[in-house]
Amino acid sequence: GCSEGSSTASGESGACDASDVKLVGQVRNESNPYEASWLDGGDAFAQSVGLKQERLTYDGDSTKQQEQIRQLLAGDTDCLVMNVLPNGDADTTPIVKGADQAGAYLVTQWNKPADLDPADYDRWVSHITYNGVESGQQIGDALAEAIGGEGGIIALQGVLDTAAAKDRFAGLEASLAKNPGVTLLDDQTANFSRAEALDVTKTLLTKHGDKVKGIWAANDDMALGALEALKQAGRSDVAVVGIDAVPDALTAIQDGSMTATVSSDGPWQGGIGLAIGFCAATGELDVKDLPADNRAFFAEQFLITDANVGDFATPKTDESDFECDNVFDRVAGPLS
Amino acid sequence: MSVTVEQAAESVVQPKGRSVSERLTALMPLIALAAILAALTVADPGFFTQRSLTAATMTAAPLIVLAAGATLVVLCGGIDLSIAAMASLSTVFLALWLPDLGALTTPAVIGVAALLGAVQGVAHVYLRIPSFIVTLGGMSIFSAVALVVSDAGTVPVTDDSTISWLNLYVARYIPMSVAVALLVVAVLALVVRLTPLRSWITATGYSESAARLAGAPVDLVKIGAFCVSGACAGLAAVMLVSRNFSGNPSMADNLLLPAVAAIVVGGTAITGGHGGLWRSVAGALVVTLLRVGLPIVGVPSAYEQILYGAIIVAAVALTLDRSKVMVIK
């Protein structure tokens, strides 16, 4: 019955046999801990439903990502489930249009142009992201508190043309408005890169000297680069905050050299995207009936400081998170 | 198909034909292409389907155009490192101007890109700066301009009616962008082959001083090559926008090394003089197959890079006609 159904009603939603589903996870590369853990989370989910995840990486190269997606969609797409991290906002549109045309189930994360809405599509099940403004503000506030609400800070921005970089910086600006004692001495981009952050921070430290009381970094990699720069400059009085909760940052928070970070749960992201798509493909979720809040949402995130860092020290996936009834448990709110 | 500039000359003057080995070296880019296709098919039989191959050629279209344009510069003995940044900048211009200029946007963007290319050519020729440096500088300048005019963000295209024709198909199976790419290459190749340009370009590439002392318009030829290279980058940008529905200041940046690789894999000598436009088409297809094919047939990411590196070197070992290249540097 089942197999018959899937072959005849190939265009229809939710008619796939669980064993026919093909799971694909695509991230930039496997050479950074966050994205590697994302793919591991995807593997964990795939294993829990007796499947294998196809791991794709595109080296942070937009064209290569499109090329892979196009090639993927040129194959068998009826029961294809994709959990994709688009390289930038611009890359989401063609992915969505391509998947929709080919009839593949798609979950995207992080990047999406504001005017593109999953609710307008049948097979684009969900878009998941974290509230960058909120996280930027949370760590901004934590930084302000750590320097006693008074003093100069410098900001390290991410890749300038990404929404994440812009939102997080907007969060910092909101935080600055709330903390009038804190002044932004300088902002420079270090392109989310640890090595660039090291050089930029060293230069900014010489430029502003002792006025620098804190460093706000748009991700943990840059925060860690800044920490190295501080170490080399022999400065231990500067507070550093970042976002992403990569293992090294958690260690740094544990040993007190870093002040705060915000969790974005890589393994969960890698699993949940596939889980949502899988549930839609097998018919356990009816895409049309999903509330708008579940089609595009901010996921829950947590500010991590030395008070709660122990809870996050070992990243793990919880299989129950991925059950079809629970997949939307971490919805924190609609995209604003 | 892979008649190169050089061999075209010989077929004109030597109707008796070429020796077997010469024919074979001319075919090498195609042989390399077939070999890689065969290997990928063995690894995953699902790869050798009409849909999959169509998708691969469509993917290759902008790369073909970029590589073909830059091939002219390479034939003249220079190199154009700005093509990718130029294409990125052009995507931003295209997305920004589409609402106002409508159907005129495409020619306008290509024109501007050609102009920027020519400016680099002029700087190279008259300021005597190595093309490597001029275009490296051009690369960062174009990126900065793109970042500023786009306000460091994606510029969405809401009404893509004037460029969406690039997403249609010719004769049902051939993507329009591929047809356009091949047409552009064919026109360029014909112009080069049938006019004195062939002599001038080849002479400039092999021995610039001899060409100059023979009164060949070396400066003009070089500026022209940069100009065409820029125009091709503009056209590649149109293709990219038509499929991405937006412009972005770094959209094509990662196509630089693949484009240069395509030229070299095609068998064009990086030192200038020997090579041809059709060779770059074959090269672009080889590079595309490697870029998309390896991950799709399931090679893990780390091994994919190692394989890519090894295969691409092997491909060049196969395609380069060493009798035409005096020293391999």
Added chain:
Amino acid sequence: MSIEMEEKIVTPPPAPVPALEVRGLVKHYPGVKALDGVDFVVHQNEVLGLAGENGAGKSTLLKALVGLVKPDAGDIYVRGEKVRLRSVVNAADHGIGMVFQEQSLVPNLTAAENIVLGSEGAGVRGGVYRWDRMRRLAQEQLDKIGSPIDPLARTDSLSFADRQMVEIAKVLRIEQRSQHPPVIILDEPTSVLESKEIETLFAQVRRLRAFASVIFVSHRLDEVLDVCDRVTVLRGGRSVGDVPTADAAPAELHRMMIGSTGSDDHYHDTAFERSGEEPRPRLVVRGLSGRTFRDVDLDVHAGEIVGIVGVHGSGREDVCRALFGAEPTTAGEVTLDGDALQLSGTRAACSAGIGYVPAERKIEGMVGPMSVADNMTLTRQRARCSGPLVSPRKQASLVDSWISRLSIRTPHRGTAIQRLSGGNQQKVVLARWLVSGDVRLLLLDHPTRGLDIGARSEVYRLMRELASNGVATVLLADSLEEAIGMSDRIVVMSDGRVTAEVGCPSGAKPTPLDLVKEMV
């Protein structure tokens, strides 16, 4: 060992083993039989001349002797022993060394390094340079040929002739390298030297004869007869004659080389006739100054050949390049047929009807990998085009007609020019300016460098023909004799200035001595 000694004592001394012997050497190139069963012998302590027209196979033969060309058939014997020469090093171990026809020095190294290159000996220990040793080794070699060059000068800062001396100094290193009496090969070493330097070289060759054998190639038969003991003549890849110089005359050698007797008057000297009233000179140069020349005045009439002579560094070459727009000028006016010339670039010069044949053919004169046809039509594209398109038919008939007119030896018009012999390459380069027939002023810098007598004569005939068609020619000749033979008027330059002007009409030619007086 002991038996040999015994034999030597008992039997009368055997005919000495030849230093080098070649039997039936064959070498094919695509479309050409460069060597077609060459036999030849070089005795010990002998200077052997090798003569033959361009493309006769001299360079190929010599390259086979130093292991650079692998013969298809035939044997090489060194001191009676059959050898297979696989590389230059291999040949050097057998005591064979060569100065190549095309200069082969590394331009960005010092002269000293070039001289010891490949056999640094004590100059390098454990991969580390010992510059003082290196300099001393090089100085020894330079002293042998009496060259005053600073061994630590960069080679590209030396003049062409000095570089040639460095090459000769370099090949003499073979004395140190091999314990056998060396065989030293000189492929056209004199074509770029001046008479004084040639004398030094010949003295050197004579010194070498005491302990070595020398093979000497030159297209100047008088030189061959002067310095050699014996001459072997090559024609079409075979040896066609072998005569002691004592009883040979140039005419006879010439006959052997080309198979018929050549005329003595190879300058094709004809009286220069002006038709009616003297018109304005075609080329008028006034006060031209540049990096290496100052205040140069020069007139050349239509149909006139003006030779410029001068020692090295006289600046005559740069004057030519300046007229062609390939060298910047600081002052001066130039008019061609009354129109002011913009010396802005080579392209402008070409379209004004000026042609230039550079001296350094390999680097500046031709595009090696391009075909003969493409090289020939590179300048005058219009000659082979119909409209904007190249017409293969037009090109074929045009190029073929010039190939036969100048008897250029090439398998085909589509052959890469680098596969031709040096002389034939030069003919193609010359033909470049002739194909369209609209050149008004020809600047010829050593146009006959490396050409055999036949080809030379052909070039001279061409120059005359062009002159009688009204082309004005400036000639930087290969030798004073050539300048005198060809020119209607000779301008002497020294230190960048014009120092004298000597009339040189047919029938009232000055002697070389007259000119030398003006030059120094």
Added chain:
Amino acid sequence: MSLRDAGPPIALVVIFAVFAALSPQFRSVANVQNIMDAAAVLAVVTCGITFVLMMGSIDLSAAGVMGASALAVALLVENNRNGNDLGLLGIALAVLLAAGLGALSGLALVLLKVPSFMTTLGVSAIGLGVATLMFSGVQPNISDEMLEGWATGRFLGFSGLAWIALGCVLVGWLIQRYTRLGRYAYAIGGAEEVLALSGVKVAPFKVAVFTLAGAFYGLGGVMVTSQLGAGLVQAGKGYDFAAITAAVVGGTLLTGGRGGVLHSAVGVLLITVLTNGLVQIGVSPYWQGGVQGLIVVAAVAAAVIPQRRRNQVVK
């Protein structure tokens, strides 16, 4: 020093003077130290690439080779991933691995007769692949005191890395001036075919030069690891083009046969001063890349003015 070599140093002085005039922080002692520290890795990488460029070849493998050596050293010295604690030996092994990758480029060049542009591009990909294999999802953080000390320790005001770079430039210069390897690399750029005519076997020297360059990149990767305290696959990102730019700005010709380690050192300082100065005077991050590109082009243009000739070939 002849006039045509004087261009880049003059440009360096001029640019330094302009920034010093515009920004008081720029001319502070701390910032000069900072510039030297920031130049260290690039200087070492450029040292290596200079030998390749002198031969007229090109080398795009720095990024991959540095990534591989960074991961290797991070896994060989004391770290949080495994029990290794090889110290100096670990560093040597990482440099050796890098030299091996360099040799691979050279071997492919001479044996397969593939242009270095391509062999090094391929080896770069291979290096990144090897690095990703070693990375396997978890960042190795180093805790080796000596290696960390390279970046943090100071001697006469400059960090260990700056001294290492200085040592590399010195060693590079000695190799270039006083060894057969260096002189032949130079000669190969001048006229490779002539070397062959003189009976020199060029191939081993080419391989050796690429190996030497690989070793320099390897050391560069180790230095980045020391700076960042962790082995990153991307340790060498951008260094390939940056090093070529620095070498060319310093006066090394891409066609080979001219330039040298000291030229390149000047080029490195020029680039580093530029990067640092633009941040110091507060140029918008959007424009920084563009301004830097413009100044590099202008600097090279100004530097070539004294050596301009009508018929000079510029590729």
